[in-house]
Amino acid sequence: MKVVEGKGMPLGRLASYVAKEALKGEEVAVVNCGRVIITGNSKSIEGDFQIKRSRIGSSQKGPKHPATNEKIVKRAIRGMLPNHREGRGREAFKRVKCYSKIPENLKSEKLFVLESPKKIKFTQVQDLTKKK
Numbered sequence: 001m002k003v004v005e006g007k008g009m010p011l012g013r014l015a016s017y018v019a020k021e022a023l024k025g026e027e028v029a030v031v032n033c034g035r036v037i038i039t040g041n042s043k044s045i046e047g048d049f050q051i052k053r054s055r056i057g058s059s060q061k062g063p064k065h066p067a068t069n070e071k072i073v074k075r076a077i078r079g080m081l082p083n084h085r086e087g088r089g090r091e092a093f094k095r096v097k098c099y100s101k102i103p104e105n106l107k108s109e110k111l112f113v114l115e116s117p118k119k120i121k122f123t124q125v126q127d128l129t130k131k132k
Helices: 011-023 042-054 069-080 088-094 125-130
Strands: 002-005 028-031 037-039 096-098 122-124
Touching: 002 011, 011 028, 011 069, 011 088, 011 096, 028 069, 037 125, 042 122, 042 125, 069 096, 069 125, 088 096, 122 125
Parallel strands: 002 028, 028 096
Antiparallel strands: 037 122
C-alpha cells in the first residue's frame, strides 16, 4: 500500500497522481486531506464552493456535493478516473482511501510526499468545510 501525504499539495496534482497509481493496481491511501490546497483566489474558491453546496438539483435528488475534507479529495480523484461506475475505473476507485488524519494502522508506513509548489495563492480544503 502506498500512503500519500496530502499536506501542502495542490488538489489537482494529488488527484491525478493517486488516480494513475490506482489504475496501475496500487492500493493508495491519502492522509491529511484537510491540509490539501486549492490554488487561486480564496474568495472566488469559497464562493464557487458555497454555490455548489447550496445547489441540490431537481426535486432534491442530486447531484449532492461532499462536505467533509476526505470526501472532497476523494471526489476530485474520482473525476480523474475513467468511468468510475463500471470497469477498470470502478476497480481503481475501490483501491483509493482518504483520511483527514493519519490512522493508527498507517502510522508505521512510510509517507510518500510529492514535491510542493512554490509560493502561490491558495485555500486549504479544511477552510471550505468550516464555512457551511
